[in-house]
Structure formats: C-alpha cells, structure tokens
Amino acid sequence: MKKHNFSAGPSILAREVIEKTAQAVLDFNGSGLSILEISHRSKDFEAVIEEARQLFKEILEIPEGYSVLFLGGGASMQFCMIPFNFFEKKAAYLNTGVWASKAQKEAKGFGEVVEVASSKDANYTFIPKDYVIPTDADYFHITTNNTIYGTELHTDIDSPIPLIADMSSDIFSRPMDVSKYALIYGGAQKNLAPSGLAFVIVKDELLGKVSRYIPTMLNYKTHIAEGSMFNTPPVLPIYSAMETLRWIKANGGLVEMQKRNVAKAELLYNAIDSSKMFVGTAAKEDRSLMNVCFVMKPEYKEFEAEFLKFATAAGMDGIKGHRSVGGYRASIYNAMPVESVQALIDCMNEFEKQH
Numbered sequence: 001m002k003k004h005n006f007s008a009g010p011s012i013l014a015r016e017v018i019e020k021t022a023q024a025v026l027d028f029n030g031s032g033l034s035i036l037e038i039s040h041r042s043k044d045f046e047a048v049i050e051e052a053r054q055l056f057k058e059i060l061e062i063p064e065g066y067s068v069l070f071l072g073g074g075a076s077m078q079f080c081m082i083p084f085n086f087f088e089k090k091a092a093y094l095n096t097g098v099w100a101s102k103a104q105k106e107a108k109g110f111g112e113v114v115e116v117a118s119s120k121d122a123n124y125t126f127i128p129k130d131y132v133i134p135t136d137a138d139y140f141h142i143t144t145n146n147t148i149y150g151t152e153l154h155t156d157i158d159s160p161i162p163l164i165a166d167m168s169s170d171i172f173s174r175p176m177d178v179s180k181y182a183l184i185y186g187g188a189q190k191n192l193a194p195s196g197l198a199f200v201i202v203k204d205e206l207l208g209k210v211s212r213y214i215p216t217m218l219n220y221k222t223h224i225a226e227g228s229m230f231n232t233p234p235v236l237p238i239y240s241a242m243e244t245l246r247w248i249k250a251n252g253g254l255v256e257m258q259k260r261n262v263a264k265a266e267l268l269y270n271a272i273d274s275s276k277m278f279v280g281t282a283a284k285e286d287r288s289l290m291n292v293c294f295v296m297k298p299e300y301k302e303f304e305a306e307f308l309k310f311a312t313a314a315g316m317d318g319i320k321g322h323r324s325v326g327g328y329r330a331s332i333y334n335a336m337p338v339e340s341v342q343a344l345i346d347c348m349n350e351f352e353k354q355h
C-alpha cells in the first residue's frame with residue numbers, strides 16, 4: 001500500500017532526492033566508493049558542498065555579504081551559538097511556541113532577555129502582532145514557522161535591530177527577502193535533508209562585535225573561515241541537501257514551491273473548515289502552509305483515536321498531533337505531492353460518512 005508521509009520531522013523528501021542519495025551511498029559519482037567512506041576533503045565532496053552553498057545563494061537570492069554554513073548540532077545548537085556571537089547586553093525574543101521559548105531560555109544565561117510578546121496563554125494558537133521591539137537590544141529573535149502549533153509568519157517583518165530567525169520548518173517554502181535578516185538558521189530535517197545538519201545564513205559584518213571569548217566550535221567566524229570544514233561536517237545530509245536544492249531549482253524555484261504550498265494548504269484547510277467533525281486549531285490568519293493542525297470537534301471527541309487508526313490503516317503516516325496540541329497534524333512540506341493531501345481529505349470524508 002502507498003504510504004503518505006505527513007511526518008513533522010524528519011520528514012518527507014522528494015523521491016528523486018532519496019534515490020540519488022541511495023545511489024551515492026552505493027557508488028558515489030562512479031568512483032567505486034560510497035559517499036559514506038570518502039574524505040570530506042576529497043575533490044568530489046568539495047564540489048558537493050560548494051554546489052550546495054551556491055544553490056542556497058541562488059535559490060534564496062542571498063545578497064553579497066552573507067555566508068552560508070553547514071553545521072552539526074541541529075537547530076538546537078544555534079539556540080546557544082546565537083547569544084555567544086551576538087549577545088552583548090540585552091536580547092529580545094518573540095515567544096510563539098516551544099522552540100521559540102527554548103531559544104529564549106539559552107539567551108537568558110547571557111544576560112537580560114526581553115520577551116516582547118507571547119501567545120503561550122492561548123497555547124500558541126496565534127502569532128502576536130502588537131509588540132514593540134526594544135531598540136537598545138542586540139538582536140530580535142523570531143521563529144517563522146511553529147511546527148508544533150501550525151502557525152506561521154507569512155512575511156518578512158521589519159526590525160530596527162538585527163533580526164534573527166529560526167526557519168527550520170519553512171525555509172525554501174516561499175520567496176523571501178534575506179536582506180531583512182542578520183541571521184537565518186534551521187535544522188535541515190523538515191524541508192531540506194535528513195537529520196544531522198543545520199544551515200546558517202549570516203551577515204558577515206555583524207560578527208565579531210561581542211567582547212566575550214567564544215569557544216572555537218561555537219564561533220561563526222571559525223566556520224566561515226574554514227568553509228564549514230573546520231571539522232568533519234555532516235557529509236551525507238549535505239549531499240541530500242544539494243540534491244533537494246537541485247530539485248527545487250528544476251521544479252521552478254521558490255515561486256513555484258510557494259504556489260504549490262498555497263494550493264495544498266488551501267485544499268486541506270478548506271476540507272477542515274467545511275467538515276462536520278474536524279476543526280483547525282490555529283488562528284486563520286496565522287495558519288501555517290507547512291503544518292496543518294486540527295482536532296475533532298467536542299461533540300465527536302470520542303472518535304479521536306478511531307480516526308487516527310482509520311487514517312493510519314489507509315496509509316496516512318505521521319498525522320498524530322504533537323502531545324501539547326493533541327488531535328492531528330499533517331505536515332505538508334515542499335516534497336509532499338498534492339495527491340497525498342487529497343488522499344488524506346478522502347480519508348477524512350470517508351470517516352465522516354461512516355459516523
């Protein structure tokens with residue numbers, strides 16, 4: 001039976017990317033060696049990391065003066081690398097979910113942190129909009145897509161101070177204006193590659209301004225100077241990332257990704273909004289194009305577990321909602337075909353008919 005992979009992360013990758021990666025594991029570039037057993041300093045891998053870097057710049061239209069880094073440690077390592085490199089006296093954070101508050105928690109170890117706004121009291125069902133960014137803070141941190149709650153900032157906001165964004169789960173989902181950001185980072189395992197890799201896009205001129213000693217591995221300048229090869233980078237995920245970026249480019253780039261993502265999300269949200277059983281959990285204006293969260297209406301609550309079983313039996317994988325929201329979450333990243341979204345909707349309709 002065909003599986004439809006709605007997992008939040010690690011998550012669906014384009015079939016082509018998986019096949020190319022499998023091929024590279026068996027025989028990389030016809031070299032007679034696996035990509036798993038070659039030096040990261042070999043010519044062939046140097047070409048891979050360079051192409052991945054160039055495709056980042058090309059697809060996201062990254063302006064001059066920014067560096068693209070491929071690092072280990074996931075997005076979570078960035079939660080502390082950011083204050084190490086940018087925190088001097090004070091930082092500002094927007095609290096839109098568990099990941100946002102984990103990032104904020106790390107900064108608190110460095111000094112004064114201003115939480116400009118929070119939607120925690122509403123279980124993060126919306127993104128706060130009326131807040132003031134303190135102009136005397138060193139940077140303002142946001143999370144553009146809240147993977148757990150299915151809320152998303154759909155535009156690049158303006159900030160009077162350096163803007164830093166966790167884009168783990170919506171990078172490459174829409175065209176964006178990189179010039180508005182001081183730093184963009186994320187774990188690769190949501191929309192780009194297998195786990196084990198974090199990407200960082202950083203504006204070079206903003207580095208080197210803090211007075212503390214920064215441990216070598218946590219200093220962005222180390223990795224910029226060494227082209228992400230100060231130590232052994234995550235070789236295989238970087239290879240898959242390169243293949244995903246080739247796939248995005250061949251499929252029309254970010255304009256086309258956004259078009260497809262909007263179409264898929266509208267299809268699913270419309271089905272939820274017109275259903276008798278299901279209801280969305282996120283505020284409509286903040287609904288994510290990547291993670292669609294919904295629950296059973298109170299009067300159908302008794303069928304919650306049954307629908308999960310029903311959908312799973314029909315091949316829908318990974319739709320159980322995060323424990324802090326409950327219900328269901330369909331993650332419909334770039335690589336998710338519209339046919340799979342339709343299959344989920346058919347499954348919801350069929351379940352409704354039977355109950």
Ligand SMILES: *Cc1c(COP(=O)(O)O)cnc(C)c1O
Nearest residue numbers: 074075076099147166168169187
């Ligand atoms: C998944 C996720 C993280 C954590 O990523 P790791 O690579 O596991 O550290 C952080 N932020 C957001 C928005 C995420 O979705």
